[in-house]
Amino acid sequence: MSQGAGCTSLIPISDLVRRLRERGAERVALQFPAGLARRAPGVAAALRDAGFDVIVSGDPCYGACDLALDALVHADVLVHFGHAPVEERPDVIYEPVRIDFDVTVLSRALPLLESRRVGLVTTVQHVHLVDAMAAYLGEHEIEAVAVPGDGRTPLRGQVLGCNFAAARATGADEILFVGTGVFHPTGVQLATRARVVALDPLTGEARSVDASRLVRRRAAVMAKAADATSFGIIVSTKSGQQRMDIARRLVALSDRAFLVAMREVSPAGMLDLGFACYVNTACPRLAYDDQIRFPVPVLAPPEFEILCGVRAWDDYAIDEYLSP
């Protein structure tokens, strides 16, 4: 398989068969994120040809925080494609995707960097290139600081959309994020208050990040939520998104707040239940990324704390799912 700047072979079946046999697995469950799911029939056929009993999960999957434990009930091992672990489990094999690129693309970011010492973070697809990127920056007289995050982001330089611990741990005043999209670098800035430069290694586009637009947008959502007569405090039922401790703490802040258990946080479910506002303790990105899909305001936990008067506006923080 090849894709864009070079996606290395996604699914080394012979290697996977070896690992499954080493574990003595006979029944195998397979889980793919949407972008890889079309490989399912082929991978399933190859594993069955190798003698395994196979079941494929057909539920949506957005991360390693969303393991197909329902399918694992019918199998000895779950093979989760596309993501690195956020928790190690003896019955789950993770097969992350690596996407290569030529690290000289970092030349595009050099004109934007102001410091000689820069924190370096990226997403899991590129995290195997951290040393090569640091070496390239070193050749250009920039000291790159790449360190592990917490238990959910244990790889050097690894950030998730819900976890910027590896950025914070650099202690740097300027951070280079290498990866696609605007969400991660915005989160890095809000989590660290550092200057952040974002480089998309596939397009070569580099830019300075300005998180204030997100904060202004969120302030507008919070203003709408201020009049709500009832709050549904959403708690996820997914394997790695259950933050019941936070949800219970939030419920206790308002006598108009109630716990709402949800698997997929959906606009239809919100409308049906009829709470005037929701607070999301599931995947932190949902509130920020998907407000446009939602029929009512959906707040992040720190935003609800501000609304309830137990957090100051100056302490506005992005919601992170940190390791317990």
Add this chain to the structure above:
Amino acid sequence: MSQGAGCTSLIPISDLVRRLRERGAERVALQFPAGLARRAPGVAAALRDAGFDVIVSGDPCYGACDLALDALVHADVLVHFGHAPVEERPDVIYEPVRIDFDVTVLSRALPLLESRRVGLVTTVQHVHLVDAMAAYLGEHEIEAVAVPGDGRTPLRGQVLGCNFAAARATGADEILFVGTGVFHPTGVQLATRARVVALDPLTGEARSVDASRLVRRRAAVMAKAADATSFGIIVSTKSGQQRMDIARRLVALSDRAFLVAMREVSPAGMLDLGFACYVNTACPRLAYDDQIRFPVPVLAPPEFEILCGVRAWDDYAIDEYLSP
């Protein structure tokens, strides 16, 4: 609450509080189908005022086959509104909805009935009126036969969209279905091969049922499925929709068939996985009702058996979820 022809009080909170206290419950999970879900904030507030710790399920719910066991993890008892049990569980309280009507509306069906002995079936909302309906028919010299179905439809005259055992058990050549929609009476006809008259008690509309249109439509879907290069055999992960025995039997019929575990059977999930055709062992109605939403053919188990040559066309049968 009042609705249409008279929905009796849906949620007798004081009675519910008494039953919860009798069980010693302290933590209560609430589950509503979409049509009742807007009652959630009010019911949750009333139960919290009565001293209970409350969590509301926000996942879609289409029947008592779809219990919110994820929410029950955080509670002592689950209160499931809107449906009668398909399985008894010690930690679930069912609060079905009763919808009353004046049984003289059956006069609208009399001109269409041809027999002096008629099987009588209805849906759970009206099943408390079975004796009154039978008495009305008796006054008009028609013997009404209303009998229990199987373990999933234990009430006299009760049918579900996936279970017509109470219709079959009447042994009648003509059956009167009282309820809304076309699916149930069509299923009754396919399951019994009897003459079927359907009466909508809310509109007063009566009509003779012709299931042949559904069968022709299904034949067209099966024709499209004949060329499929791969089949995903969907097995549900919901509490009362798991028919793994049937799914495994179907997988064994074709070397192009693979098990696919799904919670919500969704068009997006089907497209992502890329099987050319699916066979649905989850809620039987999905294949019949929702084909128009699906991107590829979705067969019922008996239809896949016909395609694989292990069932004759003359034995075309509607898929039912009968008690084990």
